[in-house]
Amino acid sequence: MFVSHLACPKCQAVYASEKIVQLCACGAPLLVEYDLDQVKNAMSKDALHRRAPDLWRYRELLPVKDEENIVSLGEGMTPLLPMKNLGTKVNLPRLYLKDEGIIPSGTFKARGATVGVSRAKELGVKVLAMPTNGNAGAAWAVYCAPAGIKAVIVMPEDAPPIPRGECAIAGAQLYLVKGLISDAGKIVAQAVAENGWFDASTLKEPYRIEGKKTMGLEIAEQFKWELPDVILYPTGGGVGIIGIYKALQELKAIGWIEGKLPRLVAVQSQGCAPIVKAWEANATESVFWEGAQTLAFGITVPKAIGDFLVLDAIYKTDGCAIAVSDDEILEAEAMLAASEGTFVCPEGAATLSAALKLAAQGWIKPDDRVVLLNTGSGLKYPETVQISPPVLNPGDTLPGV
Amino acid sequence: MFVSHLACPKCQAVYASEKIVQLCACGAPLLVEYDLDQVKNAMSKDALHRRAPDLWRYRELLPVKDEENIVSLGEGMTPLLPMKNLGTKVNLPRLYLKDEGIIPSGTFKARGATVGVSRAKELGVKVLAMPTNGNAGAAWAVYCAPAGIKAVIVMPEDAPPIPRGECAIAGAQLYLVKGLISDAGKIVAQAVAENGWFDASTLKEPYRIEGKKTMGLEIAEQFKWELPDVILYPTGGGVGIIGIYKALQELKAIGWIEGKLPRLVAVQSQGCAPIVKAWEANATESVFWEGAQTLAFGITVPKAIGDFLVLDAIYKTDGCAIAVSDDEILEAEAMLAASEGTFVCPEGAATLSAALKLAAQGWIKPDDRVVLLNTGSGLKYPETVQISPPVLNPGDTLPGV
Numbered sequence: 173m174f175v176s177h178l179a180c181p182k183c184q185a186v187y188a189s190e191k192i193v194q195l196c197a198c199g200a201p202l203l204v205e206y207d208l209d210q211v212k213n214a215m216s217k218d219a220l221h222r223r224a225p226d227l228w229r230y231r232e233l234l235p236v237k238d239e240e241n242i243v244s245l246g247e248g249m250t251p252l253l254p255m256k257n258l259g260t261k262v263n264l265p266r267l268y269l270k271d272e273g274i275i276p277s278g279t280f281k282a283r284g285a286t287v288g289v290s291r292a293k294e295l296g297v298k299v300l301a302m303p304t305n306g307n308a309g310a311a312w313a314v315y316c317a318p319a320g321i322k323a324v325i326v327m328p329e330d331a332p333p334i335p336r337g338e339c340a341i342a343g344a345q346l347y348l349v350k351g352l353i354s355d356a357g358k359i360v361a362q363a364v365a366e367n368g369w370f371d372a373s374t375l376k377e378p379y380r381i382e383g384k385k386t387m388g389l390e391i392a393e394q395f396k397w398e399l400p401d402v403i404l405y406p407t408g409g410g411v412g413i414i415g416i417y418k419a420l421q422e423l424k425a426i427g428w429i430e431g432k433l434p435r436l437v438a439v440q441s442q443g444c445a446p447i448v449k450a451w452e453a454n455a456t457e458s459v460f461w462e463g464a465q466t467l468a469f470g471i472t473v474p475k476a477i478g479d480f481l482v483l484d485a486i487y488k489t490d491g492c493a494i495a496v497s498d499d500e501i502l503e504a505e506a507m508l509a510a511s512e513g514t515f516v517c518p519e520g521a522a523t524l525s526a527a528l529k530l531a532a533q534g535w536i537k538p539d540d541r542v543v544l545l546n547t548g549s550g551l552k553y554p555e556t557v558q559i560s561p562p563v564l565n566p567g568d569t570l571p572g573v
Numbered sequence: 574m575f576v577s578h579l580a581c582p583k584c585q586a587v588y589a590s591e592k593i594v595q596l597c598a599c600g601a602p603l604l605v606e607y608d609l610d611q612v613k614n615a616m617s618k619d620a621l622h623r624r625a626p627d628l629w630r631y632r633e634l635l636p637v638k639d640e641e642n643i644v645s646l647g648e649g650m651t652p653l654l655p656m657k658n659l660g661t662k663v664n665l666p667r668l669y670l671k672d673e674g675i676i677p678s679g680t681f682k683a684r685g686a687t688v689g690v691s692r693a694k695e696l697g698v699k700v701l702a703m704p705t706n707g708n709a710g711a712a713w714a715v716y717c718a719p720a721g722i723k724a725v726i727v728m729p730e731d732a733p734p735i736p737r738g739e740c741a742i743a744g745a746q747l748y749l750v751k752g753l754i755s756d757a758g759k760i761v762a763q764a765v766a767e768n769g770w771f772d773a774s775t776l777k778e779p780y781r782i783e784g785k786k787t788m789g790l791e792i793a794e795q796f797k798w799e800l801p802d803v804i805l806y807p808t809g810g811g812v813g814i815i816g817i818y819k820a821l822q823e824l825k826a827i828g829w830i831e832g833k834l835p836r837l838v839a840v841q842s843q844g845c846a847p848i849v850k851a852w853e854a855n856a857t858e859s860v861f862w863e864g865a866q867t868l869a870f871g872i873t874v875p876k877a878i879g880d881f882l883v884l885d886a887i888y889k890t891d892g893c894a895i896a897v898s899d900d901e902i903l904e905a906e907a908m909l910a911a912s913e914g915t916f917v918c919p920e921g922a923a924t925l926s927a928a929l930k931l932a933a934q935g936w937i938k939p940d941d942r943v944v945l946l947n948t949g950s951g952l953k954y955p956e957t958v959q960i961s962p963p964v965l966n967p968g969d970t971l972p973g974v
Contacts, residue, residue: 225626225650245914246654246675249626251647257719274647276675277916278952299974314914318658322974329964337958341910341951345974346962355967363971509742513646513715515678550742551679551952557738561747563730566756570764573700573723573746 173237174211178202178378181481189235192295194376201375201478203418204235204382212426220393225249227283227386233422234287235382241294243319245276247286248386252394252543257511258524264531266541268400269514270391273549277338279470279517280387280547281311284411287383289315292370297321300370301363303356305408305470307548310335312372313344324369326356332469334552352464354474374409375478381415388419391543392429400434400541404526406519407438407447407493408471410482412545417485434543436491438482439526441466441498446475447482451493456480467498467556468518470547492535496525504528505556517553520546574638575612579603579779582882590636593696595777602776602879604819605636605783613827621794626650628684628787634823635688636783642695644720646677648687649787653795653944658912659925665932667942669801670915671792674950678739680871680918681788681948682712685812688784690716693771698722702765703773704757706809706871708949711736713773714745725770727757733870735953753865755875775810776879782816789820792944793830801835801942805927807920808839808848808894809872811883813946818886835944837892839883840927842867842899847876848883852894857881868899868957869919871948893936897926905929906957918954921947 178187182200187193189204196202215232223229227248236242251271259267272280289312292300301324302312309325316323323344327335328351339346349356357373364371371377392399399420405413413436423429438447443466446458460475476482486493496504498518505521508514523544530536550556564570579588583601588594590605597603616633624630628649637643652672660668673681690713693701702725703713710726717724724745728736729752740747750757758774765772772778793800800821806814814837824830839848844867847859859880865873877883887894897905899919906922909915924945931937951957965971 221623226652243914244654246652246672251627251677253645253647271647271677274675274677276652276672276914278679278950301971314910314916317911317914324971324974326965326971334952334955336960336962337955338910338916338952340960340962341907341916341958342914343911346960347965347971348962349965349967349969351967358967359965359969359971366970367973369974506742509715510718510744513644513677513718513743515715515739515742549679549952551735551739551950554735554738557742559737559741559747561737561741561749564727564748564750564760566750566752566759568750568760569767570702570725570727570748570760572768573725573770 173235174206174214174232175235176205176207179205192297192370193378194371202378204378206233206422208422208425215426217428227286227383230386230389233389235379236290236294238294242290243293243315244286247275247282249390250274252391253514255512258507261511262528262531263538264527264536264542266539268542269544269546270387271514272545272547273516277311277314278549278552279307279311280412281308283383283386284308284380285311285315285383288372288377288380289319289321291379292321293319297370299324300372301360302372303353303360305353305472306331306335307470307552310338313339313342316344317342326359328352328356332553352472352474374411381411381418384412385415385419387412387545388416389423392420392423397429399429400543402437402536402540403434403543403545404437404439404523405545406468406471406522406547407440407482408473409476410438410447410478413438413485414478414481417489433489436485436489437526438486438493439522440493440495441468441471441522442495443498444472444474445495447479448493448495450479450483451486456483468501468522470517470519494526494529496522496529500525502556505550515550516546517548517550518556520544520548574636575607575615575633576636577606577608580606593698593771594779595772603779605779607634607823609823609826616827618829628687628784631787631790634790636780637691637695639695643691644694644716645687648677648683650791651675653792654915656913659909662912663929663932664939665928665943667940669943670945670947671788672915673946673948674917678712678715679950679953680708680712681813682709684784684787685709685781686712686716686784689773689778689781690720690722692780693722694720698771700725701771701773702761704754704761706754706873707732707736708871708953711739714740714743717745718743725764727760729753729757733954753873753875775812782812782819785813786816786820788813788946789817790824793821793824798830800830801944803838803937803941804835804944804946805838805840805924806946807869807872807923807948808841808883809874810877811839811848811879814839814886815879815882818890834890837886837890838927839887839894840923841894841896842869842872842923843896844899845873845875846896848880849894849896851880851884852887857884869902869923871920895927895930897923897930901926903957906951916951917947918949918951919957921945921949
């Protein structure tokens with residue numbers, strides 16, 4: 173393992189990585205730092221291309237010492253799909269979709285979970301707790317099962333129902349709360365303090381982001397180390413965008429990529445857009461968004477603990493932040509399925525809505541290579557497709573097409 | 574492309590592959606034959622290992638001439654997971670799960686669809702129709718969308734609801750029928766005859782099986798060309814088991830594997846077990862199963878058109894056929910999730926129930942390498958997990974664990 177230490181991006185404090193740490197004493201999230209000179213010597217693109225197609229192929233840039241501690245369900249190396257039909261239709265001929273629906277538990281949360289749980293196991297964690305809008309809790313629950321870690325999951329009562337079943341069948345202790353993820357977070361914080369459990373909340377431990385960053389590593393590898401121009405990311409807690417930015421910086425440091433980084437775009441819903449509001453004000457932090465509500469439930473995060481890192485990634489890459497409406501999201505979801513066959517989650521669909529708006533504004537140019545990051549499968553959101561197909565009796569005749 | 578012709582496994586008739594063909598004139602399904610000597614020269618294991626991790630890596634053994642016709646959503650190279658915890662618990666230390674839940678549309682039906690639809694596109698098909706228990710229809714619908722092929726899908730009213738949404742959002746024409754898949758099949762057969770549509774029913778066109786066979790190719794590659802001892806497969810129409818057997822014969826012919834083939838096990842539900850009944854009677858064909866009913870809806874096929882090929886594969890590999898109950902299936906589903914974190918579909922869970930029974934009978938030995946083929950994600954069957962988690966108010970306290 174090439175981890176050197178944990179570092180606070182806010183106050184620059186340094187922590188050893190060999191014991192359980194949560195936040196920095198200053199209250200900010202900690203990031204994992206590597207000895208990148210050693211990584212550079214240990215890792216080669218050639219060896220990489222011969223490894224199994226999962227995210228553990230980047231093991232030199234991941235924080236697990238003993239391979240025995242890795243809890244894997246075969247996650248990662250999700251498809252990067254050229255959106256040929258759709259790209260032609262909307263005059264973005266170099267449009268791609270990174271499809272995180274093709275992964276255990278059906279969402280990109282599996283990345284954070286495989287790395288976070290593996291490292292927690294390595295550090296001797298026995299019980300962990302987390303608030304969630306559904307999918308992160310489900311992912312951590314299914315990885316905790318083989319790791320022998322007890323998971324306590326608290327999610328809003330209004331969260332989509334399928335992740336509940338995943339938590340339950342994997343043996344997690346599941347609670348619903350009449351409120352938002354911020355209310356679930358307060359309940360978890362109190363329980364963690366009282367019981368000495370590990371707090372697996374977004375960015376309250378340093379390892380989930382290491383899993384998420386593999387999206388950036390894969391995008392670079394799948395583009396043969398020639399980066400795209402724009403990556404659009406549906407932003408709730410923002411761990412993915414922070415992780416992608418971190419990954420690209422690490423790849424730069426080991427000399428695997430060069431030149432300008434892709435412009436990173438944080439996509440939010442008009443019903444909960446604290447990052448957009450902060451970006452529009454050129455602020456370095458966001459303000460709690462009152463009355464958050466959107467069908468893109470996974471990005472209903474009124475105030476993200478890593479907001480300053482998300483904004484930093486946007487500013488440093490000349491990116492932007494943009495909000496879209498629920499109607500635009502549903503339209504984009506249908507457009508993706510009908511033209512490309514990809515059934516994406518509402519959060520993923522939001523990135524298409526955003527790309528169309530930014531192209532209309534001229535911020536995205538027709539010859540830009542543009543990546544939509546679809547964070548999960550539409551299969552987890554069947555309620556977004558409302559239909560009443562005709563019902564036949566045996567022997568009935570079909571009409572023509 | 575190395576396809577030489579289409580051949581009838583029943584009457585040995587031969588057909589050209591360059592135009593649209595459905596069944597043999599004798600009523601049996603047609604199989605795709607390759608010039609395997611040429612394949613042997615064109616394909617190397619080394620080149621293979623450098624290809625992208627999807628099923629099109631085996632393109633020399635697949636029936637598409639022009640790569641432009643390939644409609645792919647990144648399907649295949651699904652994980653082969655060692656079931657360490659579970660294997661220890663049930664004294665099958667070399668137990669594996671091939672997880673076909675990690676694939677576009679969430680089930681192995683994507684394999685048949687990507688190859689079937691690509692070839693249909695290549696041959697100029699404009700409209701296709703099919704009866705389905707849900708997942709095959711969903712998979713064909715999503716691949717038909719980017720192919721520009723109109724899909725007409727008929728499924729039983731009792732089929733699980735999620736695939737309906739997939740069909741609809743991808744733009745297919747969807748119908749429900751008050752009956753079984755056999756009733757849907759009759760409606761489709763009539764419509765196909767009247768309208769001149771392409772009939773994409775199971776084994777009524779020769780190409781779906783070519784997609785399914787890639788499961789066998791992948792299992793061989795993932796075991797580094799040293800085959801396992803037993804493969805358990807949940808059997809409805811049986812295309813997968815026929816395909817796996819075909820794949821292994823082709824690999825043998827090109828010299829990539831040798832020795833005894835794995836014993837193939839057809840797993841059915843006690844509520845619909847025509848193949849088991851035929852196998853127990855040492856018959857070469859099955860009899861229509863009256864009153865079929867099981868929660869493993871995907872394998873509710875009262876009489877499969879390829880039954881004689883399924884039985885042949887079982888007999889030739891010294892395999893067997895075995896039925897399990899719905900209660901055993903639900904128990905196995907929970908056992909897999911709680912010990913390994915894998916949330917499988919009921920059909921996939923049935924293979925674990927069957928393995929446990931066969932191990933108890935001594936038919937499977939503790940040192941056998943055993944592969945459970947999970948045909949789809951449990952995410953598509955949320956109704957199999959019934960729970961009532963406690964509901965908290967903001968500020969409530971969690972109990973201990």
